[in-house]
Amino acid sequence: MVMVFSGDQPLHRVLAGLGERVEGHRPFPRFRLHRADWRSMVDELSANRWTLLGLWGEPRTVHVALRADMTGEVAVASMDCTTGGFPSLSTVRPSAIRLERAVQDLYGLVAEGLTDPRPWLDHGTWGTARPLGTAPEPRGTAGQPEPYPVLPVEGHGLHQIPVGPVHAGIIEPGHFRFTANGETVVRLEERLGYVHKGIEGLMAGRPVAEAARLAARISGDSTVAHSLAFARAVEAALGLEPPPRAVWLRALMAELERIANHLGDIGAIANDAAFAFLLAELSQLRERVLRTADACFGHRLMMDRVVPGGVAVDLPEDGARRLLALVDELRRRFPPLVRVYDGKASLQDRTVSTGQVAMGLANRFGAGGFVGRASGRGQDARRSPSYPPYDDLEFEIPVTTEGDVNARVWIRIREVEQSLSLVEQIVKRMPGVPRSQDGSTPLPLAPLPQGSDAGAGEGMALVEGFRGEILTWVRLEPGGTVGRCHPRDPSWFQWPLLEAAIEGNIVADFPLCNKSFNCSYSGHDL
Amino acid sequence: MFRHILGHLTEGPVTEPAPEPGIDALAELGLRVRAAAQARLGRSLSIREVDAGSCNGCELEIHALNNPIYDLDRFGLRFVASPRHADVLLVTGPVTRNMEEALRRTWDATPEPKWVIAAGACAIDGGIFAGSYAVTGGVDAVIPVDLRIPGCPPRPVELLEGLLALLEVSGG
Numbered sequence A: 001m002v003m004v005f006s007g008d009q010p011l012h013r014v015l016a017g018l019g020e021r022v023e024g025h026r027p028f029p030r031f032r033l034h035r036a037d038w039r040s041m042v043d044e045l046s047a048n049r050w051t052l053l054g055l056w057g058e059p060r061t062v063h064v065a066l067r068a069d070m071t072g073e074v075a076v077a078s079m080d081c082t083t084g085g086f087p088s089l090s091t092v093r094p095s096a097i098r099l100e101r102a103v104q105d106l107y108g109l110v111a112e113g114l115t116d117p118r119p120w121l122d123h124g125t126w127g128t129a130r131p132l133g134t135a136p137e138p139r140g141t142a143g144q145p146e147p148y149p150v151l152p153v154e155g156h157g158l159h160q161i162p163v164g165p166v167h168a169g170i171i172e173p174g175h176f177r178f179t180a181n182g183e184t185v186v187r188l189e190e191r192l193g194y195v196h197k198g199i200e201g202l203m204a205g206r207p208v209a210e211a212a213r214l215a216a217r218i219s220g221d222s223t224v225a226h227s228l229a230f231a232r233a234v235e236a237a238l239g240l241e242p243p244p245r246a247v248w249l250r251a252l253m254a255e256l257e258r259i260a261n262h263l264g265d266i267g268a269i270a271n272d273a274a275f276a277f278l279l280a281e282l283s284q285l286r287e288r289v290l291r292t293a294d295a296c297f298g299h300r301l302m303m304d305r306v307v308p309g310g311v312a313v314d315l316p317e318d319g320a321r322r323l324l325a326l327v328d329e330l331r332r333r334f335p336p337l338v339r340v341y342d343g344k345a346s347l348q349d350r351t352v353s354t355g356q357v358a359m360g361l362a363n364r365f366g367a368g369g370f371v372g373r374a375s376g377r378g379q380d381a382r383r384s385p386s387y388p389p390y391d392d393l394e395f396e397i398p399v400t401t402e403g404d405v406n407a408r409v410w411i412r413i414r415e416v417e418q419s420l421s422l423v424e425q426i427v428k429r430m431p432g433v434p435r436s437q438d439g440s441t442p443l444p445l446a447p448l449p450q451g452s453d454a455g456a457g458e459g460m461a462l463v464e465g466f467r468g469e470i471l472t473w474v475r476l477e478p479g480g481t482v483g484r485c486h487p488r489d490p491s492w493f494q495w496p497l498l499e500a501a502i503e504g505n506i507v508a509d510f511p512l513c514n515k516s517f518n519c520s521y522s523g524h525d526l
Numbered sequence B: 001m002f003r004h005i006l007g008h009l010t011e012g013p014v015t016e017p018a019p020e021p022g023i024d025a026l027a028e029l030g031l032r033v034r035a036a037a038q039a040r041l042g043r044s045l046s047i048r049e050v051d052a053g054s055c056n057g058c059e060l061e062i063h064a065l066n067n068p069i070y071d072l073d074r075f076g077l078r079f080v081a082s083p084r085h086a087d088v089l090l091v092t093g094p095v096t097r098n099m100e101e102a103l104r105r106t107w108d109a110t111p112e113p114k115w116v117i118a119a120g121a122c123a124i125d126g127g128i129f130a131g132s133y134a135v136t137g138g139v140d141a142v143i144p145v146d147l148r149i150p151g152c153p154p155r156p157v158e159l160l161e162g163l164l165a166l167l168e169v170s171g172g
Ligand code: SF4
Pocket: A217, A220, B053, B054, B055, B056, B057, B058, B092, B093, B119, B120, B121, B122, B123, B127, B151, B152, B153, B154
């Protein structure tokens, strides 16, 4: 296949030519398209290499977010589904398949021409079909799962291994159907949706502050990042600027979250390669990070600390000292462990060339985070579109092209180093505590407009969590409630690649591959 | 690496002293469990963790129990891979409708006598997710619960207090 690297058309110009711009959507433009223009957009998608950033429904409307990676242009296109459906994007963007299946399940909007129309989040157990659509339909079979047709596999000597939803370890639930030829996996099919809690439904109609608490519980390991994405989307919708100190404190928490998760992941990957020593060591370092977070922000995972308008807590007196001591300690204790990883042939034997993801595939699915960066895709929301304070900070985005488990470990290692540097820069350069005239120190938190002052608006944010890029879209209603919020976890575009990564590997290497991806079930299932 | 291990041998363990058992948790469990457990169990308790729709925050802290700082093993508590080997089901999450059957089946597969711990605000009563079309509203909507550990998520030390309370009562 010949890759064409030039000739992409400007995204905004194309969409402006197809539809009409919607006022009050910030900071990226949104265009309303008629059905025929939506079809033209699907054609343009096959001619241009724009990345699908997200696709979500409302009772009568479907939205898609796109990015031209080369120029960084981001835009949303929307279509009113007057006939109850919309032309599917699945033939030109396979990353749309599961998102469209979810739209069908939740809203009852039909993705016409969807290449895989099976239900996705709806397992038949909800008391209602299409619970968020215009016509929810009561079902008498609440609690009783419907049979799910797995994809047929035919061939000589193939056997199937069903695993889950309850797994052997302390991990989230999901179902994996392996088709193997002897020990070699010829196909993995994932089935997710087990932890679907109905978060989007719960957010609708809630005051912003309550919806923020739900956003903090989309995926516990990314509570800071999801809270930040929600807060930034709300602030964009309202045209609200958080105080400068809040902006820096948020980045501080986000980098601590990234470090803690990467340390845990590297240890867990080594452990799945039967090397428990690194898990024992790295889990202690992770614990050090969580305790510092607890001492500085009053919660080990920093849940509910990033809120729309700013932050809910400022550093204590000794916070800066504690944070710098943490950076020092990790800089001392982490490198020897990296050398252990690098020097153990038995470990490398398991991680090198295992679970490879080709760069073309990572690009096609728009996979972010360490999954994308280990396969040559250097996208990082802190750089593009970027958001403060990262434009003021120095950091590198590690990228490599091997695409195997080892590469995903190394990206994490490099990111820990970068994030340690970011924590240090932030602590040293952060704006000081604002003092009011009576000497008190108010929280860096801009009040949200209340009641009749609270206007309507639409906002979108792209935020880099430890796993990759989170997209959050929100529409606020007059009076300060959430009309619709859609948080899209990076896992949506990484889960499908895990199916590809395991192909041709032995079944016994699946836990290792899976851990090297560490996709969120909860963030995906919502 | 060997220098590393040698360091640990000479510096002593990183493990912290165990906390006092949680008084509230103890009271809740009560004498009902004591009698049954004394008859059947020794000191060692096997725990099967079941995520029934958690946000994964609770799992992170349950994982931390296995790190060398908390070191669950020294209390004779261990996580097992199958419910068939378990005395205790440690359940997190609001129990989504899509996990309801799997949770019930896991409970059915656990041999008697067995105890169920609902860990975290969600597991206790659905927490922030209560009222959704997609959740049942807590573990005891599906299977009987013996002990509740509040928190969002409970800190490792709080999980440990709950587990120790269960152990002291069940181990006699
Ligand atoms: S109790 Fe809190 S941390 Fe635990 S699953 Fe529920 S929301 Fe997540």
